[in-house]
Amino acid sequence: MSPGLAAEIFAVSIGVGILGALLGLGGGILVVPLLTLYMGVPIGQAAGASLVATIATSSGAAAVLLKNGMTNIRLGMFLNLATTAGSLAGALLAVYFSSGWLMLIFGLLLLYSAFAMFRKRGSELPEGVVEHPLAARVGLSGQYYDRSLGRVVQYKVAGVLAGFGVMFGAGLMSGLLGIGSGALKVLGMDVCMRLPWKVSTATSNFMIGVTAAAGVGVYLAQGKIHPPTAAPVALGVLVGALVGSRLVPVFKSGTLRTIFVPVLMVMGAQMIWRGVF
Amino acid sequence: MAELTPGRDLSADQVGTGIEHLLAVILNWGVFLSAGVILLGLLLLFVGPAYGGPEYLTSLPSIWAGLWQGNPNAIMMGGMLLLLVTPVIRVVAAVAAFAVRRERWHVLISISVLLILLASMAAGQGH
Numbered sequence: 001m002s003p004g005l006a007a008e009i010f011a012v013s014i015g016v017g018i019l020g021a022l023l024g025l026g027g028g029i030l031v032v033p034l035l036t037l038y039m040g041v042p043i044g045q046a047a048g049a050s051l052v053a054t055i056a057t058s059s060g061a062a063a064v065l066l067k068n069g070m071t072n073i074r075l076g077m078f079l080n081l082a083t084t085a086g087s088l089a090g091a092l093l094a095v096y097f098s099s100g101w102l103m104l105i106f107g108l109l110l111l112y113s114a115f116a117m118f119r120k121r122g123s124e125l126p127e128g129v130v131e132h133p134l135a136a137r138v139g140l141s142g143q144y145y146d147r148s149l150g151r152v153v154q155y156k157v158a159g160v161l162a163g164f165g166v167m168f169g170a171g172l173m174s175g176l177l178g179i180g181s182g183a184l185k186v187l188g189m190d191v192c193m194r195l196p197w198k199v200s201t202a203t204s205n206f207m208i209g210v211t212a213a214a215g216v217g218v219y220l221a222q223g224k225i226h227p228p229t230a231a232p233v234a235l236g237v238l239v240g241a242l243v244g245s246r247l248v249p250v251f252k253s254g255t256l257r258t259i260f261v262p263v264l265m266v267m268g269a270q271m272i273w274r275g276v277f
Numbered sequence: 278m279a280e281l282t283p284g285r286d287l288s289a290d291q292v293g294t295g296i297e298h299l300l301a302v303i304l305n306w307g308v309f310l311s312a313g314v315i316l317l318g319l320l321l322l323f324v325g326p327a328y329g330g331p332e333y334l335t336s337l338p339s340i341w342a343g344l345w346q347g348n349p350n351a352i353m354m355g356g357m358l359l360l361l362v363t364p365v366i367r368v369v370a371a372v373a374a375f376a377v378r379r380e381r382w383h384v385l386i387s388i389s390v391l392l393i394l395l396a397s398m399a400a401g402q403g404h
Binding site: 074091138206228235 | 296297298300301302304305307308311312315316318319322323332333334335336337349350351353354356357358360361362363364365367368371380382383386387389390393394396397398399400
Protein backbone atom coordinates (compact mmCIF):
# COMPACT_ATOMS: atom_id res chain seq x y z
CA MET A 1 0.00 0.00 0.00
CA SER A 2 1.57 3.27 -1.16
CA PRO A 3 0.47 6.70 0.13
CA GLY A 4 -0.64 7.50 -3.44
CA LEU A 5 -2.98 4.50 -3.63
CA ALA A 6 -4.34 5.26 -0.14
CA ALA A 7 -5.07 8.85 -1.26
CA GLU A 8 -6.83 7.50 -4.38
CA ILE A 9 -8.95 5.08 -2.30
CA PHE A 10 -9.80 7.97 0.06
CA ALA A 11 -10.93 10.19 -2.85
CA VAL A 12 -13.10 7.51 -4.48
CA SER A 13 -14.63 6.64 -1.09
CA ILE A 14 -15.78 10.24 -0.64
CA GLY A 15 -17.94 9.81 -3.74
CA VAL A 16 -19.30 6.50 -2.43
CA GLY A 17 -20.18 8.13 0.90
CA ILE A 18 -21.99 11.04 -0.76
CA LEU A 19 -24.07 8.72 -2.95
CA GLY A 20 -24.79 6.31 -0.10
CA ALA A 21 -25.95 9.06 2.27
CA LEU A 22 -28.09 10.69 -0.43
CA LEU A 23 -29.86 7.45 -1.35
CA GLY A 24 -29.99 5.47 1.92
CA LEU A 25 -27.60 2.78 0.64
CA GLY A 26 -24.54 1.37 2.34
CA GLY A 27 -22.22 1.89 -0.56
CA GLY A 28 -20.57 -1.47 0.11
CA ILE A 29 -21.93 -2.76 -3.17
CA LEU A 30 -20.19 0.13 -4.97
CA VAL A 31 -16.91 0.20 -3.09
CA VAL A 32 -15.80 -3.40 -3.72
CA PRO A 33 -15.95 -3.27 -7.56
CA LEU A 34 -14.32 0.18 -7.51
CA LEU A 35 -11.42 -1.13 -5.44
CA THR A 36 -10.94 -4.42 -7.31
CA LEU A 37 -11.77 -3.55 -10.93
CA TYR A 38 -10.72 0.10 -11.07
CA MET A 39 -7.80 0.24 -8.65
CA GLY A 40 -6.54 -3.33 -8.80
CA VAL A 41 -6.81 -4.09 -5.07
CA PRO A 42 -6.92 -7.90 -4.51
CA ILE A 43 -10.42 -9.12 -3.58
CA GLY A 44 -9.10 -10.55 -0.29
CA GLN A 45 -8.12 -7.06 0.81
CA ALA A 46 -11.29 -5.38 -0.49
CA ALA A 47 -14.03 -7.64 0.94
CA GLY A 48 -13.98 -6.16 4.45
CA ALA A 49 -14.14 -2.63 3.01
CA SER A 50 -17.80 -3.30 2.13
CA LEU A 51 -18.79 -3.72 5.79
CA VAL A 52 -16.67 -0.74 6.88
CA ALA A 53 -18.18 1.47 4.14
CA THR A 54 -21.75 0.51 5.09
CA ILE A 55 -21.33 1.33 8.77
CA ALA A 56 -19.35 4.51 7.98
CA THR A 57 -22.16 5.73 5.69
CA SER A 58 -24.78 4.92 8.29
CA SER A 59 -23.04 6.52 11.27
CA GLY A 60 -21.54 9.43 9.32
CA ALA A 61 -24.89 10.50 7.86
CA ALA A 62 -27.07 9.62 10.86
CA ALA A 63 -26.37 12.73 12.94
CA VAL A 64 -27.52 15.22 10.29
CA LEU A 65 -30.52 13.12 9.19
CA LEU A 66 -31.61 12.69 12.83
CA LYS A 67 -31.36 16.41 13.55
CA ASN A 68 -33.53 17.18 10.52
CA GLY A 69 -36.17 14.79 11.84
CA MET A 70 -36.13 12.73 8.63
CA THR A 71 -35.07 9.51 10.37
CA ASN A 72 -38.03 7.71 11.97
CA ILE A 73 -36.26 5.98 14.88
CA ARG A 74 -39.35 4.16 16.17
CA LEU A 75 -40.08 2.73 12.75
CA GLY A 76 -36.39 1.98 12.13
CA MET A 77 -36.08 0.02 15.37
CA PHE A 78 -39.32 -1.86 14.69
CA LEU A 79 -38.13 -2.86 11.21
CA ASN A 80 -34.66 -3.68 12.55
CA LEU A 81 -36.35 -6.53 14.42
CA ALA A 82 -37.07 -8.08 11.02
CA THR A 83 -33.68 -7.26 9.42
CA THR A 84 -31.55 -8.54 12.31
CA ALA A 85 -33.67 -11.70 12.69
CA GLY A 86 -33.50 -12.24 8.91
CA SER A 87 -29.76 -11.64 8.90
CA LEU A 88 -29.16 -14.14 11.70
CA ALA A 89 -31.37 -16.73 9.92
CA GLY A 90 -29.52 -16.08 6.65
CA ALA A 91 -26.09 -16.53 8.23
CA LEU A 92 -27.19 -19.86 9.73
CA LEU A 93 -28.78 -21.07 6.45
CA ALA A 94 -25.99 -19.84 4.14
CA VAL A 95 -24.41 -23.30 3.82
CA TYR A 96 -27.63 -24.74 2.28
CA PHE A 97 -28.01 -22.18 -0.52
CA SER A 98 -26.19 -21.65 -3.80
CA SER A 99 -25.16 -17.99 -3.79
CA GLY A 100 -25.09 -17.89 -7.63
CA TRP A 101 -28.84 -18.36 -7.98
CA LEU A 102 -29.56 -15.95 -5.12
CA MET A 103 -27.42 -13.22 -6.71
CA LEU A 104 -29.16 -13.76 -10.04
CA ILE A 105 -32.63 -13.45 -8.45
CA PHE A 106 -31.57 -10.43 -6.39
CA GLY A 107 -30.08 -8.77 -9.47
CA LEU A 108 -33.29 -9.26 -11.48
CA LEU A 109 -35.30 -7.88 -8.56
CA LEU A 110 -33.12 -4.75 -8.51
CA LEU A 111 -33.49 -4.25 -12.28
CA TYR A 112 -37.28 -4.59 -11.99
CA SER A 113 -37.22 -2.07 -9.11
CA ALA A 114 -35.23 0.34 -11.27
CA PHE A 115 -37.97 0.11 -13.91
CA ALA A 116 -40.74 0.63 -11.30
CA MET A 117 -38.83 3.57 -9.80
CA PHE A 118 -38.33 5.12 -13.24
CA ARG A 119 -42.11 5.20 -13.73
CA LYS A 120 -42.56 6.95 -10.34
CA ARG A 121 -39.65 9.37 -10.91
CA GLY A 122 -41.66 12.62 -10.78
CA SER A 123 -43.57 11.87 -7.56
CA GLU A 124 -42.78 14.16 -4.63
CA LEU A 125 -44.88 12.97 -1.65
CA PRO A 126 -47.28 9.97 -1.29
CA GLU A 127 -50.97 10.84 -1.28
CA GLY A 128 -54.07 9.21 0.20
CA VAL A 129 -52.13 6.98 2.62
CA VAL A 130 -54.35 5.07 5.08
CA GLU A 131 -52.59 4.41 8.38
CA HIS A 132 -52.18 0.72 9.27
CA PRO A 133 -53.87 -0.13 12.63
CA LEU A 134 -50.61 -1.53 14.00
CA ALA A 135 -48.76 1.69 13.08
CA ALA A 136 -51.37 3.66 15.01
CA ARG A 137 -51.22 1.32 18.02
CA VAL A 138 -47.41 1.26 18.34
CA GLY A 139 -47.03 4.90 17.26
CA LEU A 140 -44.95 4.68 14.07
CA SER A 141 -46.23 7.62 11.99
CA GLY A 142 -44.40 10.94 12.19
CA GLN A 143 -43.32 14.24 10.68
CA TYR A 144 -40.21 15.97 9.38
CA TYR A 145 -39.16 19.38 8.14
CA ASP A 146 -38.58 19.38 4.37
CA ARG A 147 -36.30 22.28 3.50
CA SER A 148 -36.75 21.83 -0.28
CA LEU A 149 -40.53 22.28 0.21
CA GLY A 150 -40.15 24.80 3.03
CA ARG A 151 -42.67 23.11 5.32
CA VAL A 152 -43.30 20.36 7.86
CA VAL A 153 -44.48 17.14 6.22
CA GLN A 154 -46.73 14.93 8.35
CA TYR A 155 -47.06 11.33 7.20
CA LYS A 156 -48.77 8.05 8.06
CA VAL A 157 -47.39 4.53 7.79
CA ALA A 158 -49.30 1.96 5.68
CA GLY A 159 -48.54 -1.71 4.87
CA VAL A 160 -46.76 -2.50 8.14
CA LEU A 161 -46.91 -6.30 7.73
CA ALA A 162 -45.80 -6.27 4.08
CA GLY A 163 -42.96 -3.88 4.98
CA PHE A 164 -41.93 -6.11 7.89
CA GLY A 165 -41.86 -9.08 5.47
CA VAL A 166 -39.69 -7.22 2.95
CA MET A 167 -37.30 -6.23 5.76
CA PHE A 168 -37.01 -9.87 6.86
CA GLY A 169 -36.19 -10.73 3.21
CA ALA A 170 -33.63 -7.91 3.07
CA GLY A 171 -32.02 -9.19 6.29
CA LEU A 172 -32.02 -12.75 4.93
CA MET A 173 -30.20 -11.51 1.79
CA SER A 174 -27.65 -9.71 3.99
CA GLY A 175 -27.00 -12.89 5.97
CA LEU A 176 -26.86 -15.17 2.91
CA LEU A 177 -24.83 -12.96 0.56
CA GLY A 178 -22.95 -10.66 2.94
CA ILE A 179 -24.35 -7.50 1.34
CA GLY A 180 -26.00 -4.56 3.06
CA SER A 181 -29.28 -4.57 1.05
CA GLY A 182 -30.00 -0.88 1.70
CA ALA A 183 -31.76 -0.69 -1.69
CA LEU A 184 -34.33 -3.30 -0.62
CA LYS A 185 -34.97 -1.41 2.62
CA VAL A 186 -35.62 1.86 0.77
CA LEU A 187 -37.90 0.09 -1.72
CA GLY A 188 -39.81 -1.71 1.05
CA MET A 189 -40.55 1.55 2.85
CA ASP A 190 -41.38 3.42 -0.35
CA VAL A 191 -43.56 0.79 -2.06
CA CYS A 192 -45.14 -1.19 0.82
CA MET A 193 -45.28 1.34 3.63
CA ARG A 194 -45.82 4.40 1.41
CA LEU A 195 -43.50 6.71 3.35
CA PRO A 196 -42.18 10.02 2.02
CA TRP A 197 -39.01 9.34 0.01
CA LYS A 198 -36.63 11.19 2.36
CA VAL A 199 -38.04 9.37 5.39
CA SER A 200 -37.48 6.06 3.54
CA THR A 201 -33.85 6.80 2.68
CA ALA A 202 -32.99 8.39 6.06
CA THR A 203 -34.57 5.52 8.01
CA SER A 204 -32.84 2.98 5.73
CA ASN A 205 -29.56 4.79 6.40
CA PHE A 206 -30.20 4.43 10.15
CA MET A 207 -31.05 0.72 9.77
CA ILE A 208 -28.23 -0.48 7.48
CA GLY A 209 -25.63 0.19 10.17
CA VAL A 210 -27.45 -2.01 12.67
CA THR A 211 -27.96 -4.82 10.11
CA ALA A 212 -24.30 -4.63 9.07
CA ALA A 213 -23.06 -4.61 12.67
CA ALA A 214 -24.48 -8.13 13.01
CA GLY A 215 -21.72 -9.28 10.64
CA VAL A 216 -18.80 -7.62 12.45
CA GLY A 217 -17.94 -10.78 14.43
CA VAL A 218 -17.65 -12.91 11.27
CA TYR A 219 -15.58 -10.34 9.38
CA LEU A 220 -13.16 -9.88 12.27
CA ALA A 221 -12.72 -13.59 13.00
CA GLN A 222 -12.19 -14.47 9.32
CA GLY A 223 -9.59 -11.73 8.87
CA LYS A 224 -11.53 -9.96 6.11
CA ILE A 225 -10.60 -6.45 7.22
CA HIS A 226 -7.25 -5.36 5.72
CA PRO A 227 -6.37 -2.23 7.75
CA PRO A 228 -4.33 -0.31 5.12
CA THR A 229 -7.19 -0.72 2.58
CA ALA A 230 -10.15 -0.32 4.91
CA ALA A 231 -8.77 2.74 6.80
CA PRO A 232 -8.81 5.16 3.83
CA VAL A 233 -12.23 3.72 2.83
CA ALA A 234 -13.59 4.46 6.33
CA LEU A 235 -12.21 8.02 6.37
CA GLY A 236 -13.33 8.81 2.81
CA VAL A 237 -16.83 7.41 3.26
CA LEU A 238 -17.23 9.32 6.56
CA VAL A 239 -16.33 12.61 4.85
CA GLY A 240 -18.66 11.77 1.94
CA ALA A 241 -21.52 10.82 4.26
CA LEU A 242 -21.16 14.11 6.19
CA VAL A 243 -21.42 16.00 2.89
CA GLY A 244 -24.16 13.81 1.35
CA SER A 245 -26.41 13.97 4.41
CA ARG A 246 -26.30 17.78 4.26
CA LEU A 247 -27.45 17.65 0.64
CA VAL A 248 -30.56 15.51 1.33
CA PRO A 249 -32.66 18.41 2.74
CA VAL A 250 -31.71 20.63 -0.22
CA PHE A 251 -32.80 18.29 -3.03
CA LYS A 252 -36.40 17.61 -4.03
CA SER A 253 -37.57 14.02 -3.45
CA GLY A 254 -38.30 13.67 -7.18
CA THR A 255 -34.66 14.47 -7.99
CA LEU A 256 -33.34 11.95 -5.46
CA ARG A 257 -35.65 9.26 -6.91
CA THR A 258 -34.24 9.96 -10.36
CA ILE A 259 -30.65 9.57 -9.10
CA PHE A 260 -31.68 6.25 -7.52
CA VAL A 261 -32.65 4.67 -10.89
CA PRO A 262 -29.22 4.37 -12.58
CA VAL A 263 -27.63 3.27 -9.27
CA LEU A 264 -30.19 0.44 -9.00
CA MET A 265 -29.43 -0.56 -12.60
CA VAL A 266 -25.67 -0.72 -11.97
CA MET A 267 -26.21 -2.72 -8.76
CA GLY A 268 -28.64 -5.12 -10.48
CA ALA A 269 -26.31 -5.69 -13.43
CA GLN A 270 -23.40 -6.30 -11.08
CA MET A 271 -25.38 -8.84 -9.03
CA ILE A 272 -26.44 -10.72 -12.16
CA TRP A 273 -22.83 -10.71 -13.39
CA ARG A 274 -21.58 -12.13 -10.09
CA GLY A 275 -24.40 -14.68 -10.05
CA VAL A 276 -23.74 -16.01 -13.53
CA PHE A 277 -19.90 -15.96 -13.59
CA MET B 278 -40.45 14.15 19.15
CA ALA B 279 -41.34 17.79 19.61
CA GLU B 280 -44.99 18.77 19.69
CA LEU B 281 -45.97 20.39 16.43
CA THR B 282 -49.00 22.27 15.23
CA PRO B 283 -49.92 21.34 11.65
CA GLY B 284 -49.35 24.05 9.09
CA ARG B 285 -47.00 26.17 11.18
CA ASP B 286 -43.65 27.01 9.70
CA LEU B 287 -40.95 25.45 11.84
CA SER B 288 -37.20 25.34 11.59
CA ALA B 289 -35.36 22.03 11.41
CA ASP B 290 -34.01 22.53 14.94
CA GLN B 291 -37.46 22.46 16.46
CA VAL B 292 -38.39 19.17 14.79
CA GLY B 293 -35.25 17.29 15.75
CA THR B 294 -35.18 17.68 19.51
CA GLY B 295 -35.42 14.94 22.13
CA ILE B 296 -34.36 11.40 21.29
CA GLU B 297 -33.16 12.35 17.81
CA HIS B 298 -30.87 15.03 19.21
CA LEU B 299 -29.42 12.77 21.93
CA LEU B 300 -28.68 9.99 19.42
CA ALA B 301 -27.12 12.49 17.01
CA VAL B 302 -24.74 13.80 19.68
CA ILE B 303 -23.65 10.29 20.74
CA LEU B 304 -23.10 9.24 17.11
CA ASN B 305 -21.09 12.35 16.36
CA TRP B 306 -18.71 11.69 19.24
CA GLY B 307 -18.27 8.04 18.23
CA VAL B 308 -17.64 8.94 14.60
CA PHE B 309 -15.10 11.70 15.28
CA LEU B 310 -13.23 9.63 17.88
CA SER B 311 -12.95 6.64 15.55
CA ALA B 312 -11.95 8.82 12.58
CA GLY B 313 -9.17 10.38 14.69
CA VAL B 314 -7.78 6.99 15.72
CA ILE B 315 -7.95 5.62 12.13
CA LEU B 316 -6.16 8.73 10.83
CA LEU B 317 -3.45 8.38 13.48
CA GLY B 318 -2.84 4.76 12.42
CA LEU B 319 -2.75 5.65 8.74
CA LEU B 320 -0.27 8.50 9.32
CA LEU B 321 1.94 6.22 11.44
CA LEU B 322 1.90 3.66 8.62
CA PHE B 323 3.24 6.13 6.09
CA VAL B 324 5.48 8.49 8.08
CA GLY B 325 6.36 6.41 11.16
CA PRO B 326 9.14 3.83 11.50
CA ALA B 327 8.65 0.59 9.53
CA TYR B 328 6.82 -1.98 11.62
CA GLY B 329 7.15 -5.69 10.93
CA GLY B 330 4.04 -6.93 12.73
CA PRO B 331 1.10 -8.82 11.17
CA GLU B 332 -1.15 -7.01 8.66
CA TYR B 333 -4.34 -8.82 9.58
CA LEU B 334 -5.56 -8.80 13.18
CA THR B 335 -8.42 -11.21 13.82
CA SER B 336 -9.09 -11.03 17.55
CA LEU B 337 -9.65 -8.37 20.16
CA PRO B 338 -6.61 -9.44 22.29
CA SER B 339 -4.26 -9.20 19.28
CA ILE B 340 -5.57 -5.70 18.45
CA TRP B 341 -5.22 -4.65 22.10
CA ALA B 342 -1.66 -5.94 22.28
CA GLY B 343 -0.76 -4.27 18.98
CA LEU B 344 -2.06 -0.91 20.20
CA TRP B 345 0.50 -0.87 23.01
CA GLN B 346 3.30 -1.83 20.64
CA GLY B 347 2.43 1.11 18.37
CA ASN B 348 1.55 -1.19 15.46
CA PRO B 349 -0.15 1.09 12.87
CA ASN B 350 -2.36 -1.79 11.66
CA ALA B 351 -3.60 -2.39 15.20
CA ILE B 352 -4.30 1.33 15.69
CA MET B 353 -6.29 1.45 12.42
CA MET B 354 -8.20 -1.70 13.46
CA GLY B 355 -8.91 -0.18 16.88
CA GLY B 356 -10.34 2.94 15.23
CA MET B 357 -12.41 0.87 12.82
CA LEU B 358 -13.77 -1.29 15.64
CA LEU B 359 -14.90 1.90 17.40
CA LEU B 360 -16.69 2.81 14.18
CA LEU B 361 -18.18 -0.68 13.76
CA VAL B 362 -19.72 -0.66 17.25
CA THR B 363 -21.42 2.75 16.82
CA PRO B 364 -24.63 1.01 15.60
CA VAL B 365 -24.72 -1.03 18.83
CA ILE B 366 -24.28 2.14 20.90
CA ARG B 367 -27.12 3.64 18.85
CA VAL B 368 -29.49 0.81 19.87
CA VAL B 369 -28.43 1.00 23.54
CA ALA B 370 -29.01 4.78 23.57
CA ALA B 371 -32.45 4.26 22.00
CA VAL B 372 -33.39 1.73 24.72
CA ALA B 373 -32.39 4.24 27.39
CA ALA B 374 -34.15 7.17 25.73
CA PHE B 375 -37.41 5.24 25.24
CA ALA B 376 -37.23 3.95 28.82
CA VAL B 377 -36.93 7.50 30.20
CA ARG B 378 -40.02 8.47 28.21
CA ARG B 379 -41.88 5.30 29.28
CA GLU B 380 -42.64 4.32 25.68
CA ARG B 381 -43.12 0.66 26.61
CA TRP B 382 -43.62 -0.73 23.11
CA HIS B 383 -40.46 0.91 21.84
CA VAL B 384 -38.37 -0.14 24.84
CA LEU B 385 -39.42 -3.76 24.21
CA ILE B 386 -38.70 -3.51 20.47
CA SER B 387 -35.27 -1.91 20.97
CA ILE B 388 -34.21 -4.44 23.64
CA SER B 389 -35.18 -7.28 21.27
CA VAL B 390 -33.12 -5.73 18.47
CA LEU B 391 -30.16 -5.39 20.84
CA LEU B 392 -30.39 -9.05 21.93
CA ILE B 393 -30.60 -10.37 18.33
CA LEU B 394 -27.71 -8.10 17.34
CA LEU B 395 -25.47 -9.27 20.19
CA ALA B 396 -26.37 -12.92 19.46
CA SER B 397 -25.38 -12.45 15.80
CA MET B 398 -22.08 -10.80 16.69
CA ALA B 399 -21.26 -13.58 19.18
CA ALA B 400 -22.27 -16.30 16.68
CA GLY B 401 -19.85 -14.76 14.17
CA GLN B 402 -16.93 -14.92 16.60
CA GLY B 403 -17.48 -18.66 16.98
CA HIS B 404 -17.07 -19.40 13.25
